[in-house]
Amino acid sequence: MIIDIHAHAAGDYSTVDSIKNMASKYNVEKIVLCTSPKNMQNLKEPPSMPFKQKPDSIYMMNRMNRMAYNHFFKDNGDGNRFVWNLKNQLPEVVIQFLWVNPLDTGHMNNLENNIRTYQPKGIKLHQAWSPFKIDGVEFKNLVDIASFNKLPIFIHLYSKKEVLKLVHFIRGNPNAVFIIGHMTGTDIFSESGVNLKNVYFDTSSSKRIQSSDIKQAIDIFGYEHIVFGTDTPYASIDEQIERIEQLKLSDNIKEHIYSLNAKRILALD
Template sequence: MIIDGHAHACGEYLTVAGILKKLNENSTDAVVLCPGELNKDKGYKLPDLYLKYPNKDFIYVINRLTKMIIALTSAAKQIDEGNGYVFSLVRQAPQRIFQFFWVNPNDKNVVDKIEDKYALWNFKGIKLHQCWHKFSLQNENIGPIIKWAENKGLPVFIHLASRQDALDMVRLVNRHSDACFIIAHMIGMEVFSQAELQNKNVYFDMSGGQLIPQKKLLIAIEKFGAEKILMGTDTPYGIDNLKNAIARVHDLPLSEEEKRSILGGNLQRILGLNTFLTRLQRESEQ
């Protein structure tokens, strides 16, 4: 099974027709989707910095730029509406599109809000983003959000903003040793690769491949194993992201079994998709 493990409901993935077209063109089974720029069908061409600067990591610079753009555009205010839009897409293709619910930890009664939406939408994970919503991992709501996800057996996907946040994340991970975490874009790998992680359910997303140096990717695989790496695209931020991400996995010096794990096997296991898809099939036949 091949799964695009991280994408946004805009650009090429704005509509179900566009999503299925792109998945089918690349022999990909499914996509994990979260909100994007509402009603925007525009894609973004990004330079392959990992090829031009193989030993440099630009992610923290990009994070600072992202914070500035989000503050200027007030795009974060659209996340609730975006969550609803993602669900509307899932309803049309529940076997191909899986939702991660984007959460603002600063919201009042945030856990109640998550619980209410989960009862209606049955999403497959929680997303947090420190560049879109300004919050510390020491925020009083973070622990309850993590505990809620742990109790539901759902992963928490988090985009960290700084190296200090990566250090805080190590402490958070170790405090919640039974929860499942996905670190967006391998942010903070220089910290995680040196840390003693007591939690064995920490995974690393390789989406936004234009920014991930090969050295960083290989360090992640060497330190944590292919079973902890997830292929994603961050569509629409880049052109032909899905095609390029799949090709990059195939070019890695790994066994075919390890490549299959990165391409979708790991996420298939994390999300319990075998059981979920079997249930959907039975319901459709009734």
């Protein structure tokens, strides 16, 4: 069984029927779902980039994504409520992560109330969409609230500079739990010397991450710190599974990456 720890309520995960179909087709036990950008539900996998991508390509892509988000995406209502409605209809499959912009006073003023209302299993932050800084007071306030409520933070990091800031932040806040989207900055984390006991790395990406990158992360951080995600609809679930299968890992290691690590992080029975 698979727990997809990184997905958006769009495309194949935008309706009750499509979620059921995906769960059945790919043997997905649970889907950790957050809103798509500005609650757009008709998103599709993006076209291939006209250059060979590397793990560090995400920093350039972040700049492109921020421009698109600010200038081309239209607001489509409350994405957190949309995900909550899907969860209520499929409570056995959908797990909600609350999408938060730390710079939005509305989000922050209502954060604790929204945690009580939506009962999320985690918080989702995206620096390409929300230009908060890791060393900003807004981020620290959010982490304090998340930690108090025992919620992990899934974060999409924007730049190498922000990765370095997060390393410094973790050093001073070792009890906060972070899931790093797209394995961003693994080279920086591996060289930091910081205790990463509460840090996990999500395997999802489009063409940027290869099986060899996942294997390297397993060797450096341990398979207990790698979690499977698809970033649906931005990447193909078939491709994400194939990357893991190509590694010829033991059944025990695959089970941890596909589901057991996520169950531990999310405190699932």
